[in-house]
Amino acid sequence: MLNHRLFALIIKEATELLRNRQLVIFLTIAPIISMVIFGYVLNSNVANLRLSILDQNQVAISRELVDAFTANHVFLANRYPHSQQDLTQQVEHGQADAGLIIPSSFSRDLLETGKSEVAVVIDGINAYTSGLAKGYVTAITTQFNLDLLQQVQPLSTPLNIPVRSQITFRYNPGMLDSWFFVPGVIGVIMTLSAILAAAVEAVREKDQGTLEQLLMTPVASTAILISKIVPISALLTVTLLMCFVAARWAFQLPFRGNLLLLLFFSILYISIGVAIGLAISTFSKNKLQTILVGIFLNIPIILLGGAITAVNSMPLLFRWIAQINPLYHYLVILRSILLKGAGLEVWWFHAIAMLVFATVTLLVSANRYRNQLG
């Protein structure tokens, strides 16, 4: 009897949800399109930095150095100024990201003293890019020095490189950015959609006063709550599955671990999002407040969850705060299953954290919801 009523309620909520065509489109098609776009766009590598080159020496060796700078697409030869002032101005005005100045005494110094200096200026506004670029500059010049040594070394005693590091990238040998960012974007989209859809839909009922009508009927408040959570979660689960298929197809994203666990924790995460959304709706007085808080809450959840930035680089306080961010735990699990093929024995801690979250958020929103009804 109870189950029958619950079922009827769920059907009612589901039809209402599906009737809102635009919302359904924004919960299904839009996420997939955005995932594909951001999968291609997001890239943490530094490439094609516009390099302004001032070669005042203009000899074979200085040209070789310029070639070494632009050989591997980190830098892109962009401008050839005539004076140091020109170069300075180009970097200052943002027309170039970096500048390379080879002085006229470059080759002479090198031959006479064995040492020579070139100047590199980098637009340092972005601490991340400029740090990487600086590393590349060091790597390029050191490599160039070694090549130079090998050239002048007599053939009888070939030069041996004394130290070499052999680097292997596990799980992502091609260092594809999309393999890291696509799971992150999927997590972000699920967070946004679940929280906002649940919050706004729940508060709509409050505004329209249809909640009172529900109260007259002999259904338990828990049943009302479940009937709110299930349809949105189900719709988002369908979206999530389509996202996985699209990611597999567009980015060859590997699915190395247990797919059932992946599905279980994904559904769990969506329910957490929906529960948070419902909780927001019970705390605010009207729609505007619900929406503002809902959108606002997404900012820290998304930016501090490790979706697009590395959590380990954040200050200590925020690394602790990340522990109470459900997205953080979900992303660890998602990436572990997809990329590493790791099982529960590796990420059990995050699994427990998510279960705790699900319990707490569902209890809080159930409790708030019941009080609101009563």
Next chain:
Amino acid sequence: MIMRRIRNQFFKELEQFQRDRLGVALAFILPVIALLIIGFAIRLEAKNIPLVVRDLDQSTLSRSYIEQLYATNLFVPAEWQGVRFPDAIDRGTAQVQVTIPPGFAADVNAGRTGEVLVVIDGSDVINARVTQLAVDGVTLSAVQRALGEGQLGELEQFAIVAQVRLWFNPGRQESLFIVPGSYGVILAIFPPLLIAIALVREKEQGTILQLYASSLSAVELLLGKSLAYMLVGLGEAVLLFIVGLLLFGVRFIGDPIPLVIGTLIFLFTGVQLGLIIGIFTTTQSAAVQAIGTIKVLTAFLLAGFLFPLNSVPFPFSVASYLVPVRYYIELCRDVFVRGSGWFGTWYLIVAMVLLGIAEFGIAWWGMRRMQLSS
């Protein structure tokens, strides 16, 4: 006459907005909290990457290599008690493992090549890339040192040194990059959200029909509403700039006029998009999802807020040029960090003006269509 109608519409809109006191407070407090979280928490420069080292050589050379690794300030020693060494990455307890095989120092001293084996967790590309560069750097400096003091004494010469200077932000202070960017992100989200909600609410309540019936033209209606929410957005902007100055020390450099004009135009483009979403969606839940998908995602991911857009592949790079936030973020970084004045910013403002006009056209067309249909 027209001016008066626009003004009336403007005051009516503000009057309606300020009626919900808590809503108004949230509209100003939430952006500031968002700025604080973003400014204090987000760090793009990698730190605290867990590293495990297995030094099987135990020589002076191997120890100095390890010291150099830690001297990059990127790594923290990972705890791996009870975990067998090769599993540290699989277990997720470390992201990098470095093995120095026995005989490393002997190989180097004998003029052979000593190898260092490095395994990096490639599932986190951001950390992996920085790690790769750091390991390469440490190895290359080990090479230079070994060449200098070892086998090839006289060939220590032929060293080209690149003097790298980071401009505008020599201390690589991250707030100088993140805070101006977050002005763009936050102002891209909140004002459009407010106007979209307001418009859809009028549609849902049916009060917009009264406006259609009045002699107010579509242009007057749009301008009146736009100006009201631009004023709200301007208030938010000023508040953000003040907090950014007081807490993060981000101050104007050079000419503030491009910032004032740019901010107004940027708010106009944002508010127009809010209007477009409000016009084309029929329910608040759809409008909020649209803002969530279009504004939040593009501002975070498609506007160069965190990662540079230099390496975005072709069809997707076009998309990023259609996002006004992209230009505004660049403008803010220029005004607050680089300070190149009109010369480096005029084209950003022109781009935003063009996008704003296009958006206003779409909003006007949509509004006309809506008025005719009802």
